[in-house]
Every structure is written in structure tokens, then in C-alpha cells.
Amino acid sequence: MSDxxxxxxxxxxxxxARVVNLAGREVVLDRTxxxxxxxxxxxxxxxxxxxxxxxxxxxxxxxGGDIVHVLDNAIPGKVQxxxxxxxxxxxxxxxxxxxALHTLSGVxxxxxxxxVTGGQMREDRARMDxxxxxxxxxxxxxxxxxxxxxxxxxxxxxxxxxxxxEEALKNPDLIRTQVxxxxxxxxxxxxxxxxxxxxxxxxxxxxxxxxxxxxxxxxGTRSKGRLNKRLEIVLTGGEGDEPVE
Ligand SMILES: [Zn+2]
Numbered sequence: 055m056s057d058x059x060x061x062x063x064x065x066x067x068x069x070x071a072r073v074v075n076l077a078g079r080e081v082v083l084d085r086t087x088x089x090x091x092x093x094x095x096x097x098x099x100x101x102x103x104x105x106x107x108x109x110x111x112x113x114x115x116x117x118g119g120d121i122v123h124v125l126d127n128a129i130p131g132k133v134q135x136x137x138x139x140x141x142x143x144x145x146x147x148x149x150x151x152x153x154a155l156h157t158l159s160g161v162x163x164x165x166x167x168x169x170v171t172g173g174q175m176r177e178d179r180a181r182m183d184x185x186x187x188x189x190x191x192x193x194x195x196x197x198x199x200x201x202x203x204x205x206x207x208x209x210x211x212x213x214x215x216x217x218x219x220e221e222a223l224k225n226p227d228l229i230r231t232q233v234x235x236x237x238x239x240x241x242x243x244x245x246x247x248x249x250x251x252x253x254x255x256x257x258x259x260x261x262x263x264x265x266x267x268x269x270x271x272x273x274g275t276r277s278k279g280r281l282n283k284r285l286e287i288v289l290t291g292g293e294g295d296e297p298v299e
Contacts, residue, residue: 055119055120056074056082056083056084056085056086056119056120056121057084057085057086058085058086058121059085059086059087060086060087060088060089060259061214061244061257063087064149064214064259064260064261064262065262066087067087067139067140067142067145068087068137068138068139068140069085069086069087069137069138070135070136070137070138071083071084071085071086071135071136071138072084072085072134072135073133073134073135073136074120075120076129076131076133078128079109079124079125079126079127079128080122080123080124080125081102081122081123081125081129081136082120082121082122082123083121083123083136083138086114086121086123086138087138087140088100088111088114088121088123088138088140089114089145089148089258089259090114090115090116090121090122091114091115091116092116092257092258093256093257093258094152094155094172094173094174094175094180094258095148095152095175095258095259096148096175096176097113097114097115098111098114098140098141098144098145098148099111099112099113099140099141099144100138100139100140100141100142101138101139102123102125102129102136102137102138102139103136103137103139104133104135104136104137107129107130107133109125109126109127109128109129110125110126111123111124111125111138112124112125112126123138144177145259146261147177147178147289148175148176148177148259149259149260149261149266150261150266150267150268150289150292151175151176151179151180151287151289152175152258152259152260153212153248153260153261153264153266153267154180154202154206154267154270154287154289155173155175155180155182156212156246156248156251156252156254156256156260157202157205157206157248157251157252157264157267158182158198158202158270158285158287159173159182159184159252159254160205160248160251160252161198161201161202161205161251162184162186162198163252164251165197165198165201166186166187166188166194166198167187168184168185168186168187168188168283169184169185170182170183170184171183171184171185171282178288179273179286179287179288180286180287181274181284181285181286181287182284182285182287183282183283183284184283184284184285185281185282185283186281186282186283187281190275190277190283195272195275195285196272198272198285199270199271199272202270203269203270205248205251205264206264206265206267206268206269206270207264207265207269208264209263209264209265210248210249210250210251210263210264211248211249211262211263212246212247212248212249212260212261212262212263212264213245213246213247213249214244214245214246214247214260215244215245215247216242216243216244216245217242217243217245218241218242218243219236219238219240219241219242219243222236222243222245222255225253227252227253228243228245228253228254228255236255243255244256244257246258246260248264266292267289267292268289268290268291268292268295269289269290269291270287270288270289270290271287271288271289271290272285272286272287273286273287273288274286
């Protein structure tokens with residue numbers, strides 16, 4: 055079992071770890087800050103190194119309780135310890151977009167009782183799909199954007215904590231998300247909560263306060279069928295973001 059450091063500290067950029075298993079270009083460490091992907095958030099990239107030995111982490115995946123780092127080239131089999139370093143700019147962008155999508159989903163639920171059906175974030179944009187019961191107009195989209203930016207600007211703290219499964223199942227906010235899909239053998243559920251906006255069972259990485267997200271701008275919309283809607287967003291207000299208009 056790899057110790058998943060990113061669950062406790064999303065801001066960890068560097069770490070040291072012992073090699074547990076090394077097979078060709080794949081390495082398992084006893085602990086890692088590399089996120090293996092999931093919940094719409096891509097796997098991290100970065101480097102693993104020790105002395106003159108260095109490899110680029112091109113992909114990361116979860117395999118049972120292990121996290122497997124896929125390297126660009128094989129490292130010598132005698133290596134026992136490695137220092138990991140994330141491509142932090144990319145990961146931090148994922149954290150901001152992830153938190154933006156949670157805020158968006160909370161706003162859409164609170165204002166329109168619409169449930170999220172999927173989402174995908176990237177370094178420079180994100181999209182969210184939801185089942186939207188009302189008429190889909192430019193005004194509605196503008197209102198969603200306005201409400202989301204308002205919520206983000208309120209500098210709301212983002213909290214991460216574990217809840218016993220039974221307790222999580224009693225929370226109506228959590229029921230609308232994925233908690234009811236958590237297998238019964240799982241005794242505690244990791245909750246990511248944006249104060250007053252949204253709470254979800256979630257294994258991803260997020261920023262600590264909505265102020266770090268900045269703002270959003272809706273850059274695309276799609277309507278597939280009566281209920282199935284999509285919003286595409288970019289972030290504004292951070293370094294390298296789209297300028298605010
Ligand atoms: Zn999430």
C-alpha cells in the first residue's frame with residue numbers, strides 16, 4: 055500500500071520515498087505526492103531522481119493499494135530511495151479548476167436543483183455536465199457564471215475531512231453525489247466541503263480557499279437532449295489566466 059500524501063496535504067510539491075517495487079519503467083514507492091488521476095482530475099506529472107539518476111514521470115495510476123509511477127526511461131534496479139517533484143504549475147492549475155467545478159456544481163444545485171453527471175479538468179480549462187431541468191438560455195448561463203463568481207469571491211474555506219460511512223449517508227447534500235456508490239467495505243468517506251456551497255465525497259486535490267481560484271468565465275455551452283447540458287469554463291484572475299473583461 056502506498057501512503058497517499060496528497061490526500062493529507064494537497065500542497066506538497068516534493069517528497070522523499072523508498073522504492074517498494076521497480077519493474078522496467080514502472081516504480082511503486084512507499085509514499086507519494088503524485089495524484090493517480092480520478093474523479094475528472096488528470097494524473098500528475100513530474101520527476102523522480104536520486105544523484106545522477108533522473109526520470110520523468112509521464113503517467114501515474116492506481117493499482118489495488120499501490121500507486122504506480124510510469125517513467126520515460128528505466129532507472130537502475132539498485133536504486134532504493136528517490137526524491138519526487140511534481141510539475142507544480144500543472145497540478146496547481148488542476149487544484150484551482152477542481153475547486154471551481156465544485157463551486158459551480160454547488161451553485162447549480164442550490165439555484166436550479168440540477169445534478170452534476172460528470173466533469174473533466176485540464177490545465178487550461180474544464181467542463182461540467184449536468185442534468186438541467188429548466189430552459190437553457192443565455193440568461194441562465196450568465197446567471198450561473200455570476201453566482202459562481204460571487205461564491206468564489208466570498209473567500210470560502212475548503213475543508214477536507216473523513217466521515218464515518220453511516221454519517222455520510224445521512225447527509226442529504228452528500229447523497230446527491232457519489233456517497234451512495236461507495237462500496238460497503240469502505241468505513242470512512244473523505245469529504246471535500248466548500249463552506250456553505252458544496253460538500254462531496256472526493257479523492258482529489260483542491261485549493262484551501264476559493265480566493266485561490268479567482269473567477270470563472272463560461273467559454274462554451276452544449277445542450278444534448280432535453281436534460282443533458284454542458285458548460286466549459288476557463289479561470290480568470292490568476293497568473294497566466296485569461297484576462298478579466
Ligand atoms: Zn472533486
